Amino acid sequence: MFEKLKTFCKIIVPLTDEELKLIDTHFEIKVLNKKAFLLQDGKICNFIGFIADGTIRHFHIKDGVEKTCDISFENSWVTDFQSFTHNTSCIMNLQAMEDTTVFVIRKENLYKLYNECNKYETFGRLMAEQVAQRATEIAMSLSSDKPEERFQHLIKTQPDLFQRVPQKYIANFLGVSPESLSRIRNRVFKKLKS
Missing domain, CATH: 2.60.120.10 (Jelly Rolls)
Incomplete structure (x- = not known):
């Protein structure tokens, strides 16, 4: 059990x-x-x-x-x-x-x-x-970290977070609005693709 x-x-x-x-x-x-x-x-x-x-x-x-x-x-x-x-x-x-x-x-x-x-x-x-x-x-x-750095750390340490937790709570945890999180996410993923 x-x-x-x-x-x-x-x-x-x-x-x-x-x-x-x-x-x-x-x-x-x-x-x-x-x-x-x-x-x-x-x-x-x-x-x-x-x-x-x-x-x-x-x-x-x-x-x-x-x-x-x-x-x-x-x-x-x-x-x-x-x-x-x-x-x-x-x-x-x-x-x-x-x-x-x-x-x-x-x-x-x-x-x-x-x-x-x-x-x-x-x-x-x-x-x-x-x-x-x-x-x-x-x-x-x-x-001390910028929101983008905190986001990158989350991707690295808890990659399934984004499938399991609503974006509004992730944004709140990072200290940004959901809209800012979307922009950060787009920037980070663009960098990762290039």
């Missing part, structure tokens, strides 16, 4: 079959239809999720306008760390961009898992480091 997660975990930390079985008792499966929310602002986030299949958009609302902060695919972890660690209301929304399956571990089960097998604590630290690194990369890109 949780084979994708088990395979992912084994790549990061060497786990025995017995240690891998702990996943079955600590995680649960959430199946989301397209546009359904895994998390909405104002709620307290008490879980961490692993995307087994599908896509999740991370966004918040500022002055009535949605701001896309990230888009996550399979084998990615999703949560609102601020809310999760401090037990406060979150400002982040996590929404499925297509039918999505997420393996969820609640905070209390996560701590139980850490106590039962310290390898999972190591795994959790490594995953938190990856999430922090991704957040830093996004922040640096938004502050």
Whole structure:
């Protein structure tokens, strides 16, 4: 049932079959239809999720306008760390961009898992480091890269993004209008063809 997660975990930390079985008792499966929310602002986030299949958009609302902060695919972890660690209301929304399956571990089960097998604590630290690194990369890109450079990076790192996520959300993530994204896309593809 949780084979994708088990395979992912084994790549990061060497786990025995017995240690891998702990996943079955600590995680649960959430199946989301397209546009359904895994998390909405104002709620307290008490879980961490692993995307087994599908896509999740991370966004918040500022002055009535949605701001896309990230888009996550399979084998990615999703949560609102601020809310999760401090037990406060979150400002982040996590929404499925297509039918999505997420393996969820609640905070209390996560701590139980850490106590039962310290390898999972190591795994959790490594995953938190990856999430922090991704957040830093996004922040640096938004502050120093031109939209065209961010677009080219997306094509290189997430080529199927454009088939799976509506253009308006990609534009929002890049910090441009959908019309500007169309122009950037045309320019980049012209350069690639020549």
